Amino acid sequence: MEIRKGTEIISSGVPSEAQLAAINAQAKGTMTAEQVYVFSLRLCDDQVDRDHERFDTDALGTLAKLFIGKTGIVDHRWSADNQVARIFAAEVVRDDRVSYIKAWAYIRRGGMADEVIADIEAGIKREVSVGCAMGMAICSVCGSEYGSCGHHKGEYYDGQLCCAILREPMDAYEFSFVAVPAQRSAGVLKGFAGTRKLKELADEFGAQGEYRALCKDAQLGRQYTKALQDDVVRLCLSLELGVAEPTLRSVFGSASGDDLLAVKTALENRLAESLPMVTQLGCSFGKEQEVESGFLI
């Protein structure tokens, strides 16, 4: 899942010698202390946020490493050549009860970048949006994979607030300085990888053929399930169970193919036991079906 969180710049200024060495290692250059401006950012922490999610404390170390080398852009409207800042160091800092990733980034002075530096100094562009991809979310109540257990984040269970714990850092993305008023109203921006459509992935990896074949199979599967539902409902009505057709359709509408097949077999056996003239009935069902499908086509 992709995660975007708001964060903030916590300090800024001229780089130390060690920082300059780290920057030059990153930039593969020989910049002087006068040429660069450094600032630090507080990235993700392990506290529950307003979306009732939190990063796993043990995941922060791996995530911190993934942020090193990532670039920062100034405002979304800026073009790619305005990737002015780059993270050159990141580590996990532990406060009393909070662990968070502290990162250091640099901006090469000159031109447009000086405006950004002036803004940071003036405290105007202090809020930063960062994004990353996490491989797994765990339910805080029961420890199952979130979404598989029936607990919902933001709800209480025996007095315990459920949240999703984000684990398995996979990637960190570029960060952006967001105009402060927009950031305040928009809050934290997030998207889940689950919302990425299978078709998009197929297009990206050149698997369009397989995707089309899957779609066709899925359609056949749906047709088969629908036919099973019709059979089961018809059998129930024949056995005169006293349950109305809409109720039967509602019950069997959400049943799996395997379950439907099991019910169908059981009902057919029951019908065969209760009605000696089953062959005749079977015939009439067959005719009914023919007529129906004739209309459908």
Ligand SMILES: [Zn+2]
């Ligand atoms: Zn749970």
